[in-house]
Amino acid sequence: CAGASEKQVPLDNFTAEEIYKRGEYELEVGNPRRPDTAMRYFSEVERLYPYSEWAKRALIMQAFAEHRARKYEEARASAQRFIDTYPGDEDAAYAKYLLALSYYDQIDEVGRDQGLTYQALQALRAVIEEYPDSDYARSSVLKFDLAFDHLAAKEMEIGRYYLKKGHYTAAINRFRVVVEDFQTTTQTPEALLRLTEAYLALGLTDEAQTAAAILGHNYQASPFYEDAHNLLLKRGLSEEAKGESWLRKIYRQVVRGDWL
Amino acid sequence: QNYQFSQLKIEGNERIEPATIIKYAGIGRNEALSAGGLNDAYQRLQASGLFESVELVPQGSTLVIRVQEYPTVSIVNFEGNKKLKDDFLAGIVQTQSRRVYSPATVEADAARIVEAYAQGGRMAARVDPKIIRRDGNRVDVAFEIKEGKVTEVERVSFTGNRAYSDRRLRRELSTKQAGLLRAFIQSDTYIAERVELDRQMLTEFYRSRGYVDAQVTGVSSELANARDGVFMTFNIREGQQFRFGNITTISTVPELDAAEFDKLAKIRTGATYSPVAVDYAVTRMEELALRKGADFIRVEPRVTRNDRDQTLDIEFAITKGPRVFVERIDIEGNNTTLDKVIRRQFRAVEGDPFNPREIRASAERIRALGLFSSADVNTRPGSASDQVVVDVNVAEQPTGSLAFGASYGVESGIGFNINYQESNFLGRGQYISLSFGSGTDTKNYGFTFVEPSFLDRNLRAGLKTWYRTSEYSNADYNTKAAGITPSLEFPISDNGRLGLRYTLERDTLTDVDDDSSQLLKDEAMIEDGSLWKSSIGYSYTYDTRTTGLDPRFGWYFEFGQDFYGIGGDYQGIKTTALLRAQRKIMQEEVTLRFDLEGGAIHSFGDYDTRILERFRSSGIMRGFESNGFGPRDMDVANEDALGGLYYAVARAEAEFPLGLPSEYNLAGAVFADVGSLWGLENTDGGRIDDGLNLRAVVGASVLWNSPIGPLRLDFTKALKKEDYDREQNFDLTVSTRF
C-alpha cells in the first residue's frame, strides 16, 4: 500500500527529535486507526539514540501506541520496561496506569475468563496506592470499582447456575461470597434476594427472613427487595420478573442466551 | 564516622536520568549517613544492573556519584547457523536490541546456544560472541557459530540381560542404532534426555513382564574420538520373574460387600505379574463403587511377596478414605467460551464429596467437547483441611471456519459456494452451520443448528434443513431434495442414549436418461416424479468404549428405525443397525475393531421404493466407486446402479502405530470388508440380478490425524466382486471419529 515506500527510508541520519516528531505526527494525524508506523518510529528513536531525552519519551509513546492498536501484551512489555528504566520519572505514573489499562480493556463479558480481572485489580491498586493524588489515581479508582463489580457478577452468575439447577447449598455459598467479600458492589441486593430464594427452597424460613431483612434494611428501593418481599408473603412475583409462555422461554434461553 | 550531604552530584551518566540514579541510591538531602549506609547505596546502584562501574566520592558536603553506564545493544545477529534458524536463536537469547549490554548475559547466551545444539544432537557445536563498538556508547553483538557434525549412536549393547535378547530390547528403546538412513532418521542421534527416557522404558518393559526387581544399574556411553559417534551400553539387573499368587478382596465399608468386587479383579492366579493388570482391577472396583453412590471410597492393592515360590499375593482393600469435599470449581482461560458450557460437564457440584475418578471423567468430557487445544483439570488444597478446589485451565482453539469457493464443472458450470461452520457459537457450545452452494444447475443450501444442552438439561436439541438439486456421479438422472428435521437426543441409562426425530421431505426424480433402466423411468413417473415423505424415527445407541468398566475393551451398538407414512405419499419402514466391538492389545498400542452393520427397507401402501429411498453402496464397503456395487440393469447402455432394499457388511480392522515419532500423528491399518447390497421390489423390465452376491475387499490404509481433521488414505483390492461392479483402488476420505 501507499505508505510502504516511506517506511523503508533509513532513519539513521535523522535526529532523534525529528523521528519522534514524525512518530507523533503519524499517531495524531497520519492514521490514528493503525498506529503501526508510529510504533516503528518510536522504537527506532530508542535504538538509534538510546541517550536522548527523546528515547525516554519515545518509549512511553510506544506503549501508548501499542495500547491503542489493542496489542495489549506488547503495550504491557513497553510500559514495564519504562517503569524499570525510569522509576523516578514523572511519566512512570502514566506507565503504571497504562499497564493497568491494558488488563482492564481486555476484561470481557461476565461469563468469560476472569483471570484478567484479577490482574487489572492488582495493577489499578498499585496506581492508586503509589500516586494517590494524581488524576490517574482518580480514574483508576473508578475502574477498580467496575472491575471489582465485574468479579462479583462472575460469582453471581455461577451462583445462579447452581440455583437454577436446584443445588441450593452450592448457590448459597457463592451468594454468601458476594455478600461478605463484595458488599460495596452493585451485585449485593441481588445476592440477598437469591439467598432468600435458596434458603426458602431448603425450608430454612428464618434464614430467608434474615436475608430479606438485610436486603430491606440496606436497599429499600431496590426492585430485588420488592421480589423478596412478594416471595415471603407468597403474593407471586411482579410481572416482568415472572417467566411467560413455554415457547418464549425457549426463545429467551436458546437464542438470546438468558439464564432463565 | 558519618556523613551529611546537602548536595548530590551525578557524573558520567548518559542514558540514565539523575532522578533514577538518586532513586536507586536512596540517599536523601541532609540525611545522616553512616559508612555502612553509604555502602548500602553503593550496593543498590551496583545491583540495578544498569552500570558497568559505580563510585561514591564524598567531597565535603557534596556527594559525587560517578557512574560508567553499560552500553546498549544496537543489533544482534548470528553467523554460521544452518540447522537452527535466526529467529529461533533470537528467541532463546537474552541479549536484545535496545536493551542494556552486559557481558555476563552474552556469555550465558553463548552457553544457551551450545545447549540448544546439544539438544539437537550436535555435541561438537562451538559458539563465541563478538562485540563491535559503535559510536554513542552502543555495541553490536554477533554470535559466530560452528555447528560441527551430528553425534550419532554407533552401537547400543546390553549386559546382564538373560531373559530377552539385545535385538528384542533394542526394539523397546527410543534411541536407534545409526543404520543406512542415518542422515534422515533423527532417532539415532545421541541426546542426553533420551537416555534417561530409555532407562525408564527398559525398566517398565521388565516390570510389566513380572520382573518386579528389574533395574538398569547404569548406562555408559563412550564418545568416539572424532566426537561424531557414541557407543552406548545399558547394564541391567533382571532379578526374578514373579507370578500372581492368590487374589483376595476385603471390604471395611459396611454397605459394600467384597464378593461383588472380587469378581472385578479378573486376575488369574499363576499368570505373570503385571502392574497394569492391578491398575485395571483398581479402576474397575472404584468405578463400581462410584456407580453404587458410595462416597470417599479408596481401593488399595496390598502386595505380599513370597520369594520362595516367586509369587505375589494381592489383597484389594476397599476402605473409606478421608472426608474431603469440593469447595469450589474455578474455570480459567475461557476467553470466548461461557463458564456454564464447561461447568455443566462436571457431575460433581460444589460442596459434594471429592471423588478423583469423577473429576478425571469430567476432564475427559471437557476435552471431548473439541473446543480446546488443551484442558487440564487439577486440584489444590482449599480453605480448610477437608476442602479441595478444582482448577480447570483451558486453552481455546479456533472453532469456526468460513470457506468460500468457486467451482467449475463440465456439466454443472460455474458455481459459488459459501460454507460457514461454528461449533462454539457465541461461546455457548452451540453448533451452527450454513452452506450456500449454487452451480448453473446444481444448488445446495443447508442450515444446521444444535444446542447440546437444551434448557440447561442433558438434552441435545437439533434442527436441520436442506435443499439440494444434484446429479449423482456416474448415474443418468437429476434429483431434487428438500427437507427439515427437528431432533432431540438424551441419555436413558449410564451408557445408553435415545434420539427422536421427525423428518418432512420432498424428493423429486426427473429427466431420466433415454438409455437408462426402464425401472428408473417407471419410478420417475410416480406422482410425476416428486413424493412427499413425512416420517418419525428413533435411534438407540449404547457405547461403553469410554465410560465402560474395562478401558481396554468396549463396544458400541446403534439401532435406528424411521416410520414413513405419518401423512405424505410414501409409507414404509427403514431399519439400520450397527454393532462395533473394539479391543486394545499389546500394551494398548494396537486396536482391533470388528463391525457388523446392516439395513432393511420394507415399503407398503400405494408406492414401492424409488432409487432415492433405497440404500446406496457408498459408505457401506470400501474399495468401490460411489454407487460402485449392488444391483445394476445390464440391459441398457447406462447400466445404472439401482440401489437395494437390504444391505449387510462385516468389517474387521487392525490399527497399529507405524513406529514413527508421535509428532507425525501417523498410524497404519489393515482391514477386510465382506458384505453385499441386494433386493429390489420388482426386477422386470431389464436383466437385473438383485440376488445376495457377497463382495469381499481387503486393504491397507494410512491414518493421518492432520491439522484439518482425521484423514484416511485407503489402498484396496477386491477379492470377490461381480464383473459389473466398479472398483476403486485408492480413496482419500475424512474418517469420522466413530
Added chain:
Amino acid sequence: CTAVYRNHGYVPSEEDLALVEVGKSNRDDVTRAVGRPSSAGLLQGAGWYYVGSRWKHFGARAPEEIEREVVAISFDDKGTVTNVERFGLEDGEVVVLSRRVTETSIKGIGLIRQVLGSFGRVSADQILNR
C-alpha cells in the same frame, strides 16, 4: 428407559451425629464429630446446615430431586449447640425464581467480532465434501 440416580451434598450419619450433644458441644466439637457444614447462615453465630439430596435423571425430563435431608445445628451467642433439627424435602418450598439480573456496565465484545473472532479452523470435510 431406566432412571439414573445421583447423590449430591453430604449429611452426617446417625452415629456421627449422636456425638453432638445439645447444650454441651461447641463449634469445634461439631467439626470434629461431623465435619464442616455444607453451608451456613448469614449472620455471625448463625446455624450450620448439612444438606444431602438424591436426584433422579430420567430420559429427556429435567433432573428431579426425589430425596433431601437437611440437618440444621443452631448455636447460641456463646457458641454452644442449642438445637439439632432435621428437615426433609417436604419442608422445602417450590420457589419461582425472579428473572431479574443486575446489569454489568462492562460491555462484552460486539456480536460480529465474536462471530468472526474464532476463525481459523479448516475442517477436512469442507474441503473433501463430495
